[in-house]
Amino acid sequence: MSEEPRRESPTPQERAEEFAKARASGELPGEGINRRDFLGYFLMAAGGLAVGGLAGVGIGHSLAGDTPAPVATGDTVTIISEPVPGADTLVFYPRLEVAKLADISVGEPIFFEYPLVGQKAALVKLGKPGQYGLGDDADLVAFSTACTHMGWPLESTYNPDECVFGPCPGHFSTFDASVGGQVVLGQATQRLPQIVLAIEDDTVYAEGVLGLIYGYRNNLLDGTAAEATT
């Protein structure tokens, strides 16, 4: 039995940089997902505004009536938007503040709704690096908490020892929060949708969703835009 050297894992900082770069180029690490898939579907607002492919920075930029200008700062490139005032559909994923870094503890989920009211999600600090994990320890991740099997709530099921959501109280599906919401065991036909996060200064923001949230044909349709919880 020969002892092969174990592949060196990237540092959390390297991982965060790789993640940001990949997002900027439209590719996520090792996944081959294009920007369109990654950011979910950008549906048109009532005015038919097309926004796909834009990259911008600047919190608080309103989309009402005009096209936001792309602004890049360093290699942190994100899509920023807000709910369209007066409209009951989102144009694209808004940036919502989820939590202050100082308020986040390992294994203690912080709950929020994103991007629509009723689309419940949980931010967790895994305590070990996770897929697309952000922060100094690459371990800040967030997931929809609607089980993708039949929509039962997973809020109360986070298991900090195993870093999983589940078993679901309905039919026991269990999802690995450190591996992009992959089903560990159970009946769900999709990974648990991962909320795309960004960190700026001392604050964690939600700004996109990977995968379709249970019950929805489109994460941005058929509901009212959620508001920041903090």
Add this chain to the structure above:
Amino acid sequence: MTTETNPIVPIPPPDADVLHTACEFCPVACRYRVIRWPVGTEGGPTASQNALGIDMPAGIGQWVSPNMHNVVHFDGELMNVIVQPDPNIDVVNIAGEHSVRGGVLARKLYNPGTPTADRLTTPLLRVRGQLVPISWDNALEIFARVSEHVLETSDELAWGVKVYSYQFFENTYAISKLARGMIGTPNWSPHHAPAEGDDTPGLSDCGIDAFSSSFSDDKEADVLLLVGTDPYETKTVRYTQWMRNTPTVDINPRKGFTARMVEKQGGLHLQLKPGTDTALLNALAREIIEQGWEDSEFIEAYTASRAELDGEGGWRRQRYGLSFDEYRDYLYSKPEFTPEGAEAITGVPADQIRAAAEMLAAPNDDGSRKKTSIRFEKGLYWSHNYENTAAIGSLGLLLGASGQPGRSTSRLGGHQRGGLSGGGYPKDKSPHEFEGNKIEMDTDRWFMEGNTRFVWVIGTNWVGAMAATERLRAKLDELTNLGPGVTSTNAQEAIAALNAKVDEGGTVIVHQELYPNATTEYADLVLPAAGWGEETTARMSAERRLYLYEKVADPPGEAMPDWKIAAAIAQRMGYDGFDWPDTNAIFEEGGPASSGRKAYNELVIKAQEDGVRAHDLLKSYSSRRADEGSYTEAGGIQCPIQREGADLKGTERLHADLKFKSDSGKANFTLADWDAVAERLSILGPNGDELFILNGRVNELWNNLGDQIRMAYHVDRWPANYVELSEADAARIGAESGDWVRLYSDRVIDQLGQEHSAEMTALAYVTDAVPDGVAYTYFNYPGQPANNLVSADTTLQPLNLRYNFKIGRGKAERIGPSEYKSAFRMSFASRTLV
């Protein structure tokens, strides 16, 4: 995220076609609704605007996930298809529930823009080593003429069929009508065994039908005994809908999800050493008798006395059948069956055995008898086939667990029941016997001895599914390469070359399949088949609920349903009676041949009286609800189908009249001979630093993965085979989760009794699901078949030719890290959390 994100699910418009079908995979046969409409059109988000009948967003159990959608061709038109659990059903899978297998059914359908692109779409002939396209006309000509040559120069024993037992009544009827009815070969074996015959002979010799129960019994029972199965993983919706709240005693060497749930809910998990079920079941029976908890009234009234047994005709029952007194005497004759004696053999503490006996059989507080049901599957009957099934059947009789609500002894099933005989099995022609009694032909042994000249393999991966598969492959390599080789697609030249191979003692292989697999590597001729959703067919579930599977999509290219291929071959060979216009004609013709638990001929008779097609009458039961009528005629109809005046009536459970399958109509106890088991286990079990290498299923995967390996979602979870190792066993070989591990043995016994070496690889998954000394792996992952490490010597259990699939053994060695170990590709989190 997986690479196949597909975040769009178009909304079906209100006028979309709505069809009904059932799941392709496990024996629960959950009911599914198919919504089909032309690509390019779409409905709206309110109930009146869509065929789903829901306002969006969807509520619990209403959602169409992206994996429930696909795009297919139907009647040549490009169509959207949604395959979702039928929300209107109140039997089987109530309220839109589904397993992970069924939930991804839509992705089974052929769509060349998905990993299904490599479907076999045209007949292929191996020419100069390569498989090249030929016409159906040439393919049929080659099949017919080479078959005739084999039958003329040898005999029908040299012409074999290896075929699924369950892929719809119409297909199995047509194939068996040709092979058994016309050609008359005993060289016929199902996908899971080297010989035709009974899978649970000991249970049958007790007089009990293996599929006697209904799902309703699981819920109605006061207590369940589960043996050799993890139903959450393998019969999921039966577990979550029907079994989960029933107090349970679970016997399984693995402590998987179901075992953990059983314990969490106050039940007992008896974690026995692999292969020792007979001792444990006999010990439970002895303890029940010791405490006076047996069902004396049932035993007295419905089990046979010695005099009655002496009048029985079957040789097995004559040899192994026991009266109650004889059964009790046997149990008391051996110290191995005391709780302490069984503990020494099985590793299950004596106190746990006593507690389990009490839970299963002690009377209720008011003195009434507990309703006990027994459920088992392959962990039991594919280790020591006869003895284990005799032990479980006898225990069932001891508890009166048969024929009454909540009281039944039954298999859970591995697949649905779709076998219908179009020609009886000619056992009299079998070359094999046991003590002067004819038994079914061991087709693998016959092939390994070089006697088989032609094998028609239909819908199975022969070389992956059988035991000691390394030796099977080696023999195929030898026998398929004899002869001059085909050098031309010209039919006559090809026939001449293949006939020359036959004359030189070689073997011609025809593989009829949806996708190429390991068996295709040896095929001379490949015939493209159509599968689930590509033809209208009938089949029934493990509770005998007969159902019509409507055609959803066109087969790709020139692929044809198996019945149609069999009929075309038969006609080419000059046989009459194969000119069916459609599957309904076969279903109707097969009605009188359906018998026992599958009997559906009353439905055919009623359809003829009503002037409708039998398939259409069956279809009228698809959407019936139990709350509008009866449990037995909802979501299909439970066989055997009976006639009540003008109406059809289903059968909820067999033996309800307390009549059993024997000459006298009485049941009987059956000898479960521990000494025979102990001797066999000493030959097959591990020594020294060998492990038991058990194999079985895992939730997402199904059989040879013909479909799942082409579903991005399932490959994402299981990109390779895995092996569960205990922490101590993993540490001993220096492996961590995600490392490649080599499992190997130089003591695999082949089909002819010779030891040889074999190995497989798998990803280590360190877990508390298995005890030290026991590894567990998926049984038939492409390229990593666990059956390599399973012995194939049927002389070890010679009265019924079944492999000891669940007693593999070998050593483990770490190879090195895999790409999945540290790249967030695959979860190695615990699968035993409850």
